[in-house]
Amino acid sequence: MIVRILFSLVAILLLAPFAGAQGLAEALQDCPGIVVVSNSASQQIHLQMTDDPTEMSVIWATGGRSMNQIVEYQRGPDLLEVNAESYCYGNHNMAFHMATMTGLPLGEEIEYRVGTQNAQMSEFYTFTTIDPSENHFEWISIADHGDSSEALDVSEAIIADESAQMVTVSGDIAYADGEQSAWDSWFQEQQASMTQIPWVTAVGNHENEPGYEFAPYEHRFDSDQQIETETFWYSRNVPGVHMTFMSTEHDYSVGSTQFSWLEQDLSSVNRDVTPFVIVYGHKPMYSSNSYHGSEVELRTALEELYVAQGVDLVIAGHDHFYERTWPVSGETVMDTGKDNLFYRGQGPIHLVIGMAGRSAYEELDEPQPEWSAYRENNSYGWTRLVYDGNDSQLSLTHYRIDGTIGDQFTITDSTVIGDSEDANILGLTGIDSLLMVIVLLGAVVRKR
Ligand SMILES: [Fe+2]
Ligand SMILES: [Fe+2]
Incomplete structure (x- = not known):
């Protein structure tokens, strides 16, 4: 009996950080096949574009229900950390983690890595934020x-x-x-x-x-x-x-x-x-x-x-x-x-x-x-x-x-072509501008 009580106490302590996001009972029910481990190497790391160009989410998987998963990223002079939300689905024996980097400068390289805080972090990766105003x-x-x-x-x-x-x-x-x-x-x-x-x-x-x-x-x-x-x-x-x-x-x-x-x-x-x-x-x-x-x-x-x-x-x-x-x-x-x-x-x-x-x-x-x-x-x-x-x-x-x-x-986009590309030939487009060049050349030759 004492052993069982001790075992339950240890399990509760181990699961407490994870349970914070999801609730202990839910966590236990939701991920029946996943073993709780203190850290586990990140894999399947992938960026996930949000509808805000100054943000980028990242999702990754671990082989166990690993605690304290974070994304760490460089924003200007600051090294920032965001805690991930962790979850699983069905009876699949992997845990997934998602965190969103925010306030990112547009069109610039961002360096980041993911993993267990103060323990097992991935290598650094780099992506460039998309600047919608680029042409x-x-x-x-x-x-x-x-x-x-x-x-x-x-x-x-x-x-x-x-x-x-x-x-x-x-x-x-x-x-x-x-x-x-x-x-x-x-x-x-x-x-x-x-x-x-x-x-x-x-x-x-x-x-x-x-x-x-x-x-x-x-x-x-x-x-x-x-x-x-x-x-x-x-x-x-x-x-x-x-x-x-x-x-x-x-x-x-x-x-x-x-x-x-x-x-x-x-x-x-x-x-x-x-x-x-x-x-x-x-x-x-x-x-x-x-x-x-x-x-x-x-x-x-x-x-x-x-x-x-x-x-x-x-x-x-x-x-x-x-x-x-x-x-x-x-x-x-x-x-x-x-x-x-x-x-x-x-x-x-x-x-x-x-x-x-x-x-x-x-x-x-x-x-x-x-x-x-x-x-x-x-x-x-x-x-x-x-x-x-x-x-x-x-x-x-x-x-x-x-x-x-x-x-x-x-x-x-024909309207833009008319406005820009041919604007230097009296604003005429395509065959009209070619004809205009021939007419102008003819005039020059006649004048000589
Ligand atoms: Fe198909
Ligand atoms: Fe299909």
């Missing part, structure tokens, strides 16, 4: 990733890319499908990138896992810094671009909470600040792959809104191939551009980029639909996007894992 931004977008050898090639390319400032994933991220150690190794594989740049995600059908539903996704990523809940639709602003992340895995029908949020989010974009709008979601409205094909229900509910709100790009996955549509509305091609250059506002261009690692779906609908501009069904790779504020252009390049380019196009 240049580069990032990588992928979907349908997993851990195949092709997926690892994509991961390596991302890690090697020193100019990319962010990665987006349009769902079907780790393909854990109920096997939680698959998530652990996926995060470990991406850690070299995820400690330096934020990965921002839209949820896919493979994040809805047998026995867990969305809980692993909700606890491992965090769009709202609310442990135990997840906002499945949210937006982020980066230089020149408003990015909307939506869920094709939750109700999006007209009148739904998500639909109302999308209406409000897309209609409140300040195009003077972010001229381009991209919607990221998992299932595609347009796909000519025979495996899944176009998600017609999604198109019926949301296409009109996207067209009305001048969405420039919709970046999806789900079908494991690459496809780009022309600017399109209701299956009607609105524009075919010129040499892969498009003026914005003609209609959204839809992309399926589900070729980051999962087995390719090779069978395509024939003939190729008119709205389909380019498709590729037997390669793996990623897309890389660049916003160039000087020319007010948004460019996308589709890279294969062998380093070759599959597709490339640019969207330009």
Whole structure:
């Protein structure tokens, strides 16, 4: 009896700091498989972008319910510490920790590390805060990733890319499908990138896992810094671009909470600040792959809104191939551009980029639909996007894992081009300025 009482007292003392955040009874119930340890090496360390550019959250895992987890970071002359909130989910035997660095200067390098206070800290990592007022931004977008050898090639390319400032994933991220150690190794594989740049995600059908539903996704990523809940639709602003992340895995029908949020989010974009709008979601409205094909229900509910709100790009996955549509509305091609250059506002261009690692779906609908501009069904790779504020252009390049380019196009904001690029030729644009030069040259020759 005395031994049991002593054991209980020791357990209470050991758990007390953790219990402060969660309540002892809850903590004991919530994490049945986790052993309490005094410290444990941090792993799966990843940045998590909040909606405030002066903040950055970081999430990491430990193999035990380790106490006193903190993030330590340098802000100007100050070395600061923030206590993490610790949590777990289901019966998975790892603890997760989340802390948010605040008051960060924009566009500057921040050094940080995580771990057990005064004991086992990680090495130092560095990231650069995103300054939304910059006029240049580069990032990588992928979907349908997993851990195949092709997926690892994509991961390596991302890690090697020193100019990319962010990665987006349009769902079907780790393909854990109920096997939680698959998530652990996926995060470990991406850690070299995820400690330096934020990965921002839209949820896919493979994040809805047998026995867990969305809980692993909700606890491992965090769009709202609310442990135990997840906002499945949210937006982020980066230089020149408003990015909307939506869920094709939750109700999006007209009148739904998500639909109302999308209406409000897309209609409140300040195009003077972010001229381009991209919607990221998992299932595609347009796909000519025979495996899944176009998600017609999604198109019926949301296409009109996207067209009305001048969405420039919709970046999806789900079908494991690459496809780009022309600017399109209701299956009607609105524009075919010129040499892969498009003026914005003609209609959204839809992309399926589900070729980051999962087995390719090779069978395509024939003939190729008119709205389909380019498709590729037997390669793996990623897309890389660049916003160039000087020319007010948004460019996308589709890279294969062998380093070759599959597709490339640019969207330009015509009003800005008229205002800036050609303003030195009497404010005329394109062919008009060329004609003006010929007329002026003719006048000079005649005068001689
Ligand atoms: Fe997939
Ligand atoms: Fe999928």
